[in-house]
Amino acid sequence: MTTSKLTENTAGESGGPMVKAEGVHKSYGAAHILKGIDLEVQPREVFCLIGPSGSGKSTFLRCINHLEKINAGRLSVDGELVGYREHKGKLYELRDKEVAARRRDIGMVFQRFNLFPHMTAIENVMEAPVQVKGESKASARERAAKLLDRVGLADKAGNYPSQLSGGQQQRVAIARALAMEPKLMLFDEPTSALDPELVGDVLDVMKDLAADGMTMIVVTHEMGFAREVGDSLVFMDNGVVVESGHPREVLGNPQHERTKSFLSKVL
Amino acid sequence: MSVDVDKSAQPPADAPPPQPEPIKAIPVRHYGRWVAALVVIALLAALGRAFATGDVNWNAIPQYMFNGDILKGLRNTLLITVLSMIIGVVGGVILAVMRQSKNPVTSTVSWFYIWFFRGTPVYVQLFLWFNLGLVFHYIDIMPIYKDEWSDFMTPFLCALLGLGLNEAAYMAEICRAGLNAVDEGQTEAAHALGMSHGKTLRRIIVPQAMRVIVPPTGNEVINMLKTSSLVVAVQYYDLLQAAQNVGRDSGVVVEMLILAAAWYLIATTVLSIGQYYLERYYARGASRQLPPTPLQRLRAKLAGGLNRAGGAA
Numbered sequence: 001m002t003t004s005k006l007t008e009n010t011a012g013e014s015g016g017p018m019v020k021a022e023g024v025h026k027s028y029g030a031a032h033i034l035k036g037i038d039l040e041v042q043p044r045e046v047f048c049l050i051g052p053s054g055s056g057k058s059t060f061l062r063c064i065n066h067l068e069k070i071n072a073g074r075l076s077v078d079g080e081l082v083g084y085r086e087h088k089g090k091l092y093e094l095r096d097k098e099v100a101a102r103r104r105d106i107g108m109v110f111q112r113f114n115l116f117p118h119m120t121a122i123e124n125v126m127e128a129p130v131q132v133k134g135e136s137k138a139s140a141r142e143r144a145a146k147l148l149d150r151v152g153l154a155d156k157a158g159n160y161p162s163q164l165s166g167g168q169q170q171r172v173a174i175a176r177a178l179a180m181e182p183k184l185m186l187f188d189e190p191t192s193a194l195d196p197e198l199v200g201d202v203l204d205v206m207k208d209l210a211a212d213g214m215t216m217i218v219v220t221h222e223m224g225f226a227r228e229v230g231d232s233l234v235f236m237d238n239g240v241v242v243e244s245g246h247p248r249e250v251l252g253n254p255q256h257e258r259t260k261s262f263l264s265k266v267l
Numbered sequence: 268m269s270v271d272v273d274k275s276a277q278p279p280a281d282a283p284p285p286q287p288e289p290i291k292a293i294p295v296r297h298y299g300r301w302v303a304a305l306v307v308i309a310l311l312a313a314l315g316r317a318f319a320t321g322d323v324n325w326n327a328i329p330q331y332m333f334n335g336d337i338l339k340g341l342r343n344t345l346l347i348t349v350l351s352m353i354i355g356v357v358g359g360v361i362l363a364v365m366r367q368s369k370n371p372v373t374s375t376v377s378w379f380y381i382w383f384f385r386g387t388p389v390y391v392q393l394f395l396w397f398n399l400g401l402v403f404h405y406i407d408i409m410p411i412y413k414d415e416w417s418d419f420m421t422p423f424l425c426a427l428l429g430l431g432l433n434e435a436a437y438m439a440e441i442c443r444a445g446l447n448a449v450d451e452g453q454t455e456a457a458h459a460l461g462m463s464h465g466k467t468l469r470r471i472i473v474p475q476a477m478r479v480i481v482p483p484t485g486n487e488v489i490n491m492l493k494t495s496s497l498v499v500a501v502q503y504y505d506l507l508q509a510a511q512n513v514g515r516d517s518g519v520v521v522e523m524l525i526l527a528a529a530w531y532l533i534a535t536t537v538l539s540i541g542q543y544y545l546e547r548y549y550a551r552g553a554s555r556q557l558p559p560t561p562l563q564r565l566r567a568k569l570a571g572g573l574n575r576a577g578g579a580a
Contacts, residue, residue, distance in 0.1 A: 116475075177459075
């Protein structure tokens, strides 16, 4: 079992929920994107976020690793507040360096891959361990080669991203995030920019990861993946959580009108 | 063995179809092109003849090509070009980062600097540096240096500051454009991996920005090489100054100007070649397959020719 694992460090340290959101609000100027999100993500859980575009699911995901700053509410990852330090009942904004340190434990995979185009696949995977953790190049290269092998791209290590298909690029991006040995992985519509025939390869890697016990939050339109792999599912619309529960329940027997009409269009 | 026999007996279904016969047709004759080529060649010949039979002592040019004074001037021109560009690039990067800064004071100062140095002719700026002694009579860096301004501000320093600080304003705009050209997703991806602002800039953003920055910077270097001839205004002994001095002393004024032009052309050609290879370096990863360099193409051609010759023999 251990040998087939993509990563070892998956369980949380705090013993509590991996992610806890209480009344999270986010707005850009006059646009109110998140209007009070409450949810909990447990360690080793695959947590799926679905909903129409503009419902705020990607924004919420980006708040979790502080790519966006929340305006109100509390958001914590593994027991630590995102972006703030609490001392004697007062909140202190974190310095850039501290924010960066917290992000090391959270992997993120983007819709548009965002691989570094001037580096080869293996250099992409090595970059953060060497630059951020100070790992030796030799050891990082060895681990990167293993990760690329795990996502099925051992033979593409020397290719630049422009020489890879979208599905291959996204798998390199997953390997790059895993190289930091995160305790939480965020997926922002990881298959939305892919040709339909390439989606399966990426989903297979994600299923492997889920089977290894990685805590994952997945914003997705792949209802099949959510039903098969997901442990919890939340349907968001217009900045609020409309319905949540086990994926099979929500997808199979939606309670709210809004959920029903959304699912009738995508299923 | 048996496989071979099978193949020859029955070609696989996906074998390429037999080559179709190419079309044989009489090509269109472009008489206009022939006429135009003849006219242009005739004009060039007339121009060449005019110069060759003109009142120019052509023998003087190779004679003075490696004259000591000319080479000293060339050396000074190259020196002032390189040093001014270094000031320009370093200053430009600092100004570009200041301009992007969230601090309103630094961004305004940067804006003002660019406004002033881009808005005034470099020729005027050179004179201003030369005459700044009217404002600052002494230069006094307390423990280490104290002198009169006119002694401190040598022609070299004048030329260096005039050209370098002016260049910084242009380089700032080039750098800013390069930094802005990098997709925002790159910054997000780097930040999501836990990289700091500085590391993101150094490892991720700048290498990609270079692809946008290098070509216009190459232009700036070539421009600088030529603009440096303006430093004659502050008595700096550059290539043009040397050519004029030698020309006056030896009575070959026009010849030395042509010689200077030749040296400028040689220098810009060498710089262009350097720029080509630098651009290639920063283009890695940007396109699937880089086209071969002229040198590689030449080598491939030679190798192909040799192989063919070897095959024939």
